Amino acid sequence: MTGVALAEELLLLAYDDETGKATMPRISLDLGMAAAVLVELALAGRVAYADGSLVATDPTPVGEPILDGVLARIAADTPHTPSSWVQRLRHGLRDRILDDLVDRGVVRHVEETELGFIVVHRYPLADPSVEEDTRLRLAAALAGGEPPDERTAALATLVAVLRMEPALGLAGKAAVDARRRLEEIAGGAGFSGTVSLDDSLVRPSVALVITTLGQAVDAALGPRR
Known part of the structure; x- marks a missing residue:
């Protein structure tokens, strides 16, 4: 691990640094x-x-509290499909990750009241170094050249499935080109498409979770246009 979980990297990409508000549908971010x-x-x-x-x-x-909590839950529970686990784990996960990032000084928690009675929670960036590293790795992966490392490839795959190109500051043709490159990275790493269990236990496990995620996002947001 890099010291920053993939879920944390996704969350930082999905929240506006200044306003501290999510820039993408929260249902897809939670999934x-x-x-x-x-x-x-x-x-x-x-x-x-x-x-x-x-x-x-x-x-x-693995030494990361949120990951270890999920691992203990999976180990103690009866077996469930990847789809079931994605749905079971999404509830409350964002709040736990945000609280962890606040405790580590990566983001600030700002609580405000709007219209006199609506409580709004914002999480503007406090320490930009974590997100900067994430963006640099993704930018290098998008630029081509050497294949990215395994975790960066996994992050790129998640970004593609979650339709997060706008979070990378991309729109129009640039976003389309980026999505194509992200999907190439996913396929090259064996995180999408058909992967044999005989060749690897990790890659088909990841590919099935990614497939499940894509189906859940399509169900929540409609097919990508």
């Missing part, structure tokens, strides 16, 4: 963070796809 946690655990060799379910193959903590 994406749940998928990101499962992807990270698969990459760490802690969970894998087996007999139609995503199961804990190694309950050893």
Whole structure:
């Protein structure tokens, strides 16, 4: 791990640095963070796809509280499909990750009241270094050249499925080109398309979570145009 979880990187990309508000539909962000946690655990060799379910193959903590909490939950529960886990984990996950980022000084928590009675929570950026690293890695991946490392490829895959090109500051043809490149990265890393369980336990596990995420996002937002 880089010290920053994939779900945290997604969240930082999805929130405006100045206003501290989400710039994408929260339902897709919540689904994406749940998928990101499962992807990270698969990459760490802690969970894998087996007999139609995503199961804990190694309950050893990875040293990140949110990931370890999910791992313990998967290990203690009956087996569930990747789709079931994505839906089960998305509830409340964003708040836990935001609280963790606040505690670490990455974002600030600002509570305001609008119209006299509506409580609004904002999370403007406090320490830009984490998000800067994320954006630099994605920019290098989009630029081509050497294939990105495994975690960056996983992040690029999640960004593509969640339709987060605008969060990268891209629109129009640039966004279309970026999406194409992100999808190329996903395929090249074995995180999308058909991947054999005989070749790898990690990649089909990740690919199935990504497929589940794509279906959930399409159901929530409608097919991508």
